[in-house]
Amino acid sequence: MASEKEAALAAVADPPDAPTIFDKILKKEIPSTAVYEDDMVYAFRDICPQAPTHILIIPKVKDGLSQLSKAEERHREILGHLMYTAKIIAKQEGLEDGFRLVINDGPSGCQSVYHLHVHLLGGRQMNWPPG
Known part of the structure; x- marks a missing residue:
């Protein structure tokens, strides 16, 4: 996962x-x-895994959904589909x-993309609190 510095730089580097x-x-x-693909989402293994299983699940169409806090009513279907x-x-x-x-949101949430x-993480005991 990205460092706090990398996340902060990513937040200001590009338009949403x-x-x-x-x-x-x-x-x-x-x-x-x-690892999975359908008409709405694509899922693939993270190249820097934080657990034995670390998969990223992304919408195929961004539609302004750069981060969860930017979600609008029109995004409800894709948000539910990501969870399912x-x-x-x-x-x-x-x-x-x-x-x-895990869904990172914004610089303080350590979002880098x-x-x-x-993020789907598994294959080991997770700790709490997470971060």
């Missing part, structure tokens, strides 16, 4: 709807290891004992 690394992944310009997709992937990955979902995404 600027193309991100996730856009390049969706266009297959940057390789990724896919996480459940499907967790089962597919054998995470019957549990898992954690401004394209809404869900």
Whole structure:
């Protein structure tokens, strides 16, 4: 995951709807290891995993959804679909004992890519408090 400094720099570097690394992944310009895909979302393994299972789930169409705090009424369907997709992937990955979902929001939330995404973490005991 990004450091606080990296997240702060990312927050001021680009306008909210600027193309991100996730856009390049969706266009297959940057390789990724896919674990799930449907017409609304794409899920792939994180290249810097923070747990034995660390998968990123992203909407295929950003539609202004650079971060959760920017969500509008029109985003309700994709937000629900991201959560349901996480459940499907967790089962597919054998995470019957549990898992954690994380959505970082803004610089203080340590968000480093401004394209809404869900981190699915599992395969080890998670600690509390998380951060």
